[in-house]
Structures are given as C-alpha cells and as structure tokens.
Amino acid sequence: MAMAEASRTSEARRDAVFGRWVIFSPARSRRPTDLKSHGPANPSPGDGAPKPSCPFCLGRESECAPEIFRVPAPEASSPWRIRVIENLFPALRRDAEPPAPEEGEKPVGAGECAVRGFGFHDVVIETPRHEVRLWDLDAEGVGDVLLAYARRVQQLAEHPAVKYVQVFKNHGASAGASMAHSHSQMIGTPFVPPSVTSRLNCMKEVFERSGECSLCEIQSKDILVSKTHNFSAIVPFAASYPFETWIIPRQHSSYFHEIDQDKVSDLGSLLRSMLQKLCKQLNDPPFNYMIHSAPFGLSSSCLLYTHWFLQIVPQLSVTGGFEMGSGCYINPVFPEDAAKILREIDCS
Amino acid sequence: MAMAEASRTSEARRDAVFGRWVIFSPARSRRPTDLKSHGPANPSPGDGAPKPSCPFCLGRESECAPEIFRVPAPEASSPWRIRVIENLFPALRRDAEPPAPEEGEKPVGAGECAVRGFGFHDVVIETPRHEVRLWDLDAEGVGDVLLAYARRVQQLAEHPAVKYVQVFKNHGASAGASMAHSHSQMIGTPFVPPSVTSRLNCMKEVFERSGECSLCEIQSKDILVSKTHNFSAIVPFAASYPFETWIIPRQHSSYFHEIDQDKVSDLGSLLRSMLQKLCKQLNDPPFNYMIHSAPFGLSSSCLLYTHWFLQIVPQLSVTGGFEMGSGCYINPVFPEDAAKILREIDCS
Ligand SMILES: Nc1ncnc2c1ncn2[C@@H]1O[C@H](COP(=O)(O)OP(=O)(O)O[C@H]2O[C@H](CO)[C@@H](O)[C@H](O)[C@H]2O)[C@@H](O)[C@H]1O
Numbered sequence: 001m002a003m004a005e006a007s008r009t010s011e012a013r014r015d016a017v018f019g020r021w022v023i024f025s026p027a028r029s030r031r032p033t034d035l036k037s038h039g040p041a042n043p044s045p046g047d048g049a050p051k052p053s054c055p056f057c058l059g060r061e062s063e064c065a066p067e068i069f070r071v072p073a074p075e076a077s078s079p080w081r082i083r084v085i086e087n088l089f090p091a092l093r094r095d096a097e098p099p100a101p102e103e104g105e106k107p108v109g110a111g112e113c114a115v116r117g118f119g120f121h122d123v124v125i126e127t128p129r130h131e132v133r134l135w136d137l138d139a140e141g142v143g144d145v146l147l148a149y150a151r152r153v154q155q156l157a158e159h160p161a162v163k164y165v166q167v168f169k170n171h172g173a174s175a176g177a178s179m180a181h182s183h184s185q186m187i188g189t190p191f192v193p194p195s196v197t198s199r200l201n202c203m204k205e206v207f208e209r210s211g212e213c214s215l216c217e218i219q220s221k222d223i224l225v226s227k228t229h230n231f232s233a234i235v236p237f238a239a240s241y242p243f244e245t246w247i248i249p250r251q252h253s254s255y256f257h258e259i260d261q262d263k264v265s266d267l268g269s270l271l272r273s274m275l276q277k278l279c280k281q282l283n284d285p286p287f288n289y290m291i292h293s294a295p296f297g298l299s300s301s302c303l304l305y306t307h308w309f310l311q312i313v314p315q316l317s318v319t320g321g322f323e324m325g326s327g328c329y330i331n332p333v334f335p336e337d338a339a340k341i342l343r344e345i346d347c348s
Numbered sequence: 349m350a351m352a353e354a355s356r357t358s359e360a361r362r363d364a365v366f367g368r369w370v371i372f373s374p375a376r377s378r379r380p381t382d383l384k385s386h387g388p389a390n391p392s393p394g395d396g397a398p399k400p401s402c403p404f405c406l407g408r409e410s411e412c413a414p415e416i417f418r419v420p421a422p423e424a425s426s427p428w429r430i431r432v433i434e435n436l437f438p439a440l441r442r443d444a445e446p447p448a449p450e451e452g453e454k455p456v457g458a459g460e461c462a463v464r465g466f467g468f469h470d471v472v473i474e475t476p477r478h479e480v481r482l483w484d485l486d487a488e489g490v491g492d493v494l495l496a497y498a499r500r501v502q503q504l505a506e507h508p509a510v511k512y513v514q515v516f517k518n519h520g521a522s523a524g525a526s527m528a529h530s531h532s533q534m535i536g537t538p539f540v541p542p543s544v545t546s547r548l549n550c551m552k553e554v555f556e557r558s559g560e561c562s563l564c565e566i567q568s569k570d571i572l573v574s575k576t577h578n579f580s581a582i583v584p585f586a587a588s589y590p591f592e593t594w595i596i597p598r599q600h601s602s603y604f605h606e607i608d609q610d611k612v613s614d615l616g617s618l619l620r621s622m623l624q625k626l627c628k629q630l631n632d633p634p635f636n637y638m639i640h641s642a643p644f645g646l647s648s649s650c651l652l653y654t655h656w657f658l659q660i661v662p663q664l665s666v667t668g669g670f671e672m673g674s675g676c677y678i679n680p681v682f683p684e685d686a687a688k689i690l691r692e693i694d695c696s
C-alpha cells in the first residue's frame with residue numbers, strides 16, 4: 001500500500017447513489033497521535049466463549065422477548081438454527097397506535113413534527129451457538145440468515161403504516177454492538193428515514209439526466225472485488241470509509257425482500273467470502289452492514305431508478321467533528337487500492 | 349431522570365433545520381450489554397500533563413506546520429495566546445491547483461464526479477499550555493478563540509474557489525481527537541458539503557411554507573438551557589444525540605464569520621458555561637462542536653432563511669448500523685429532560 005500511497009495525492013469525489021462528497025487523502029494516515037487509540041478493537045475472541053448468561057444462546061429462549069418465527073435445524077441436534085424475535089428494548093413499539101394515514105405528522109412548530117413511537121424492532125439470532133460468527137457458517141447457512149431477513153421484511157411490508165425496514169448488523173463494541181452473540185436487527189419505521197430519502201432523490205436525478213440507474217451502471221473493473229452469477233462486490237467509487245464494500249445485484253432490482261431462493265444462496269456465499277476477506281485482511285475488525293432497499297409502495301416509475309444493495313463498513317477509526325458537521329467523510333484509502341488488496345486475499 | 353423516563357413512551361420527531369427524523373426511546377437506556385463499554389472515556393486528565401513531545405506546546409512552534417497568524421498574549425508572559433497554523437497532514441491541499449470555475453466537476457460515470465484535492469485545512473491552537481482545556485479559559489479567552497475562527501474564515505472567504513468552511517473541535521479520543529492539547533480545526537472545501545446542502549434545502553422549504561426562518565422560530569421555553577443578550581442555548585426539539593445542545597444567535601444572521609467583537613464576548617461566555625455544564629453533568633465527556641454557517645456567496649433571497657449556529661455533541665455512546673444505514677438516530681433522552689437537567693446545573 002506504501003507505493004499506492006506515494007503515487008497519489010488528495011482527491012474529492014461525489015458518488016451517484018447518495019450524492020455525497022468524500023475526500024481521499026492518503027497523507028492523513030501518517031498523522032501522529034498522543035491519545036490512546038480507540039481504533040480497531042476486536043472484542044469477539046474473548047467474548048466468543050459460551051456465556052452462561054447470554055439470552056441468545058440455545059436453551060435460554062425463555063429469557064428473550066417473544067419469538068416471531070424460527071428456522072429449524074436440519075438434524076435433531078438443535079431445535080432451531082435461526083430465531084427471529086422481538087427486541088426486548090425496542091426503539092419503536094409494535095403496541096403503540098400507528099399514526100393514522102391522514103393524521104400522519106403532527107406539526108409542532110414551523111417544519112417540526114412529531115409522531116407516536118410506533119414501529120417494529122426485531123432481532124435475528126443467527127446461530128444457537130455463542131462462539132460461532134456469521135462467516136463461520138457455510139454459504140448456505142449465511143443464505144438462510146438472509147432469507148430470514150427477507151421473510152420478516154415481507155411480513156412487515158404488509159403493515160399499512162410501515163414505510164421502510166432497515167436491516168442491519170453490528171459486530172463488535174466499536175460498531176455499537178451491546179451483545180456478542182451473533183445477531184442482526186431490523187427496524188420498521190412509520191416514516192421514510194432521511195438517508196433513504198436523499199438516496200432516492202440522488203438516484204432519481206441521475207436517472208433523469210442519464211436515463212440510467214446509478215447501480216446498474218457500476219461496472220468499472222478497478223473497483224471490483226468479486227463477482228458471482230447474480231452479484232458484484234465492489235469498493236464504491238466514493239467510499240466514505242476505508243475498505244467499505246457494496247454487494248450489488250447485477251440485475252436491476254428495487255426490493256431486497258423480493259429475492260428468490262436461488263439468488264439468496266449466491267448472496268450468502270458472496271457475503272460470507274467478503275466478511276472472511278475483511279476479517280483476514282483487517283484482523284477481525286468491528287463492522288456494520290446495512291441493507292439499502294426501497295421504501296414500500298413506490299410507484300412503478302420510481303422503481304426504475306431504485307436498486308437495492310448491501311453495504312459493509314469495517315470500523316477502523318473514530319470520525320470527528322468535520323464529518324459530523326459537514327456530512328463529508330475523509331477516507332485515507334483510495335477505493336482502487338482497497339479493492340486491489342481485497343481482491344488479492346484468498347478465502348477459499 | 350427516572351421519573352421523566354417512566355412518564356414517557358417512544359416518539360419520533362423531525363426537526364426543521366436538517367429535516368431529519370429522530371427516535372426518542374427512554375426504554376433503550378435500560379438494555380444490558382455483555383461487551384466492554386466503549387462509551388464515555390475521558391482521556392484528558394491523564395493526557396493533560398505537559399508533554400515534552402507535544403508540538404502544540406509553547407516553545408515547540410518549529411515542529412508545527414507554518415503559522416498563519418497568532419494572537420499575542422496581553423503580558424509578556426508568553427509570546428502568544430492563540431496560534432492559527434496549517435495542518436501538517438491536511439485532508440485537502442492549499443498547494444493543489446483549485447478547480448477552474450467552469451471545469452468544476454469532472455464527471456466520471458453517470459452522476460459520479462471527482463475534483464482535485466484543493467482546499468485549506470488549518471488548526472487553531474487555543475492555548476500555549478498543554479494542561480489547559482478550552483473552558484478553563486475565562487469568557488474573554490474563549491471569545492478570542494471564536495474571534496480567531498472568524499478572522500480565519502474571513503480570509504478563506506476571499507478565495508474564489510472555497511465554497512464553505514467547516515469549523516469544528518474534537519475533544520477526547522472517542523470524539524476522534526488524535527492530539528490532546530486543546531485545539532480546533534477548520535477545513536475550507538471547493539464544494540458545498542452534503543449536510544450543508546440538505547440543511548439549506550430543509551430551511552428553504554420551511555421558509556417557503558411558513559415565511560419564517562426555522563431558527564428564528566425556536567423559542568420554546570422547555571428546551572431552553574440558557575440565554576444571554578445575543579444568544580440562546582437550547583436542546584433542539586429533535587436532538588440526534590443525548591445532551592446535544594445548540595447555541596443560536598437570537599437575531600437572524602447567516603454567517604458566523606460576520607460576528608462582531610461585542611457578540612463574540614457574549615458567545616464566549618455562553619460557550620464556556622455550556623461546556624462547563626456538560627463537563628460537570630456528564631463527567632468530562634469526549635465531545636465535538638461544529639459551527640454551522642452558510643456557504644459563501646449566497647443570493648440575498650437565500651440569506652433570509654439561513655441562520656448560523658454552534659452545535660455541541662457529547663459522545664456518550666457508539667452509534668450502530670441503524671443510524672449509519674438510515675440516517676435516523678435513536679436518542680434515549682428526551683430534549684425536554686436533557687434541557688431541564690442542564691438548566692439546573694450551576695456553573696457560576
Ligand atoms: N433478552 C433479550 N431479548 C430480546 N432482545 C434483547 C434481549 N437482550 C438484549 N436484547 C436486544 O438485543 C439487541 C442487541 O443489539 P446490538 O448488539 O446490535 O446493538 P444495540 O441495539 O444494543 O445498539 C447499537 O445499535 C443501535 C442501532 O444502530 C444504536 O442505536 C446503538 O447506539 C448501538 O449501540 C439490543 O437492541 C437489545 O435491546
């Protein structure tokens with residue numbers, strides 16, 4: 001990477017999906033620090049040992065909030081392989097009265113508004129075993145977790161007051177996780193969240209100007225990490241974070257939850273290999289992944305420019321006031337360099 | 349706070365400045381964790397001792413990147429009180445060729461674009477003494493730091509290729525700081541950053557609908573923390589972070605850097621007391637503050653709805669994939685409750 005660094009100077013790039021500016025500055029990675037690093041901290045190995053007190057472990061199901069559904073294990077070895085349960089400390093409550101469609105938003109001051117905290121907040125327990133990480137499962141096992149997401153999103157999509165479902169995973173304390181046992185979450189909101197709105201606006205603008213869907217257009221070879229029959233894994237042209245990657249369906253598709261059995265196995269194998277690559281290259285970093293899909297009930301003209309994808313972000317450093325204030329990120333690693341490094345790691 | 353918690357259930361609010369949805373969920377603060385907390389970590393006391401190796405200390409000026417200007421100390425005790433210097437590891441480079449106005453943005457793919465990494469990245473050393481924190485200075489001293497920001501922004505505003513200057517401070521490693529010695533930074537960008545664009549769009553929409561500037565309208569008593577002749581300090585109605593506060597000029601004003609000597613002393617005393625309150629109530633937390641001003645060269649009709657303010661955000665927890673994916677924050681503390689607590693702390 002030293003060579004790549006030396007050969008490049010700063011550049012600012014704007015992407016065609018979020019419309020966000022990012023500053024690429026390899027020189028930044030050489031700055032000194034006299035404060036203790038809060039960077040890559042991997043809590044997993046120590047925390048991976050079976051914990052007698054973990055409510056997500058096999059046999060402690062009664063300590064969890066109610067189960068929504070389970071995926072049974074193929075043999076009798078365990079009564080379940082995946083459980084989708086309610087979050088015991090939900091950000092939004094399924095028992096709150098949903099805002100009536102007309103009432104919707106109650107204005108408080110000019111432009112401000114408030115709605116009751118209605119919504120769904122679920123947890124997906126990815127394995128009954130405390131020490132198993134998602135990418136320790138086989139490709140089919142990872143595919144089944146993704147299928148469980150899709151199935152639950154399908155259920156939530158039926159609710160007339162749910163506008164969007166954010167599926168996400170936190171791994172490691174520095175990525176926000178409070179529980180070590182491998183799990184992910186989803187939150188169904190009664191409004192379209194801010195980043196979803198700005199992503200749709202940006203993709204719409206690109207489509208109106210060029211007639212193309214931004215994500216169908218991403219095919220540049222130098223940012224490709226890996227490819228399967230149905231998906232591409234890339235480092236995006238204007239990645240906000242070092243070693244951020246996106247897994248994108250190669251065929252235009254707006255909704256993640258419409259994925260079929262065939263594609264889900266393919267996605268499972270690609271997600272697994274991308275997580276293995278990150279773990280190998282970056283020493284098992286804390287990370288988040290997020291599925292970016294379309295809000296429910298879009299008109300067919302909007303479906304032309306919305307294209308779902310899965311974003312994986314390793315947490316390698318703490319961001320500061322510049323990013324917080326401006327929304328513009330400083331990334332010390334050029335996407336072309338990150339992609340090259342990730343391409344070269346063998347995870348077979 | 350226990351009482352306030354018990355009496356409230358979840359609510360979602362959208363603010364009139366950024367147009368962002370925030371979920372308020374007091375129940376979330378009771379969730380357990382089996383991972384080590386990376387929450388409030390205050391690196392300052394230990395790191396506050398004079399460091400023989402700190403380039404920001406008195407006497408080590410030659411180890412810094414070039415000085416832009418200094419504010420002399422009133423007595424001969426020290427050759428300077430504040431120094432504004434170039435960042436030695438700049439994200440954007442003042443020696444890069446600025447993008448020509450017509451050339452501006454070089455399209456790469458549909459909607460993507462890249463520009464050379466031109467810009468300014470400066471550091472403001474707030475005191476010559478390693479162990480002094482910003483709020484240890486007297487009100488006038490804090491005012492002088494703010495005046496140094498304003499003076500430097502005025503200089504950068506003269507450059508035709510600089511579109512915006514983000515002024516910010518990182519305090520503590522969990523807030524991103526790499527240097528312990530009290531300092532802040534500013535970055536002048538050749539583009540308008542994403543959050544600035546969305547803030548302006550939101551305030552414009554409010555103005556077109558109501559004829560009012562969103563920030564002139566904020567006067568609700570229950571979220572007020574403190575007030576001076578020229579400024580209000582509030583917890584915003586839809587605060588993204590627990591105990592986030594905003595200091596807002598009471599008179600409509602678009603540009604921070606047009607602040608006058610009178611107002612700057614007033615702002616210095618309010619900023620100092622707000623930082624003291626946070627330090628006292630939250631046990632010297634890591635924090636960031638950001639000045640949100642208007643991009644340069646706005647038309648006079650845009651000036652009607654842009655209003656600068658200073659945002660202070662203590663870093664009390666790590667956010668996760670939900671916030672990262674959706675742009676929607678989960679805040680366990682209602683603004684009314686945070687404001688009440690901050691109001692009651694005596695910092696005289
Ligand atoms: N017995 C039980 N039954 C059912 N559910 C249980 C349970 N015990 C705990 N839970 C839930 O399990 C979840 C575990 O989630 P994570 O570890 O991914 O992060 P968490 O949601 O705590 O917060 C991170 O993610 C959120 C969302 O991004 C951020 O707001 C936050 O700052 C960050 O720390 C928690 O939400 C918790 O409420």
Ligand SMILES: Nc1ncnc2c1ncn2[C@@H]1O[C@H](COP(=O)(O)OP(=O)(O)O[C@H]2O[C@H](CO)[C@@H](O)[C@H](O)[C@H]2O)[C@@H](O)[C@H]1O
Binds near residue numbers: 322433517528
């Ligand atoms: N001798 C010297 N002369 C001049 N300057 C010197 C110097 N030695 C060090 N510096 C500069 O001093 C600055 C100190 O800044 P901070 O401690 O506020 O955070 P930093 O910019 O490192 O990164 C934090 O803030 C940025 C911006 O928000 C985030 O991108 C990042 O992730 C986060 O850690 C650094 O930018 C460094 O380059």
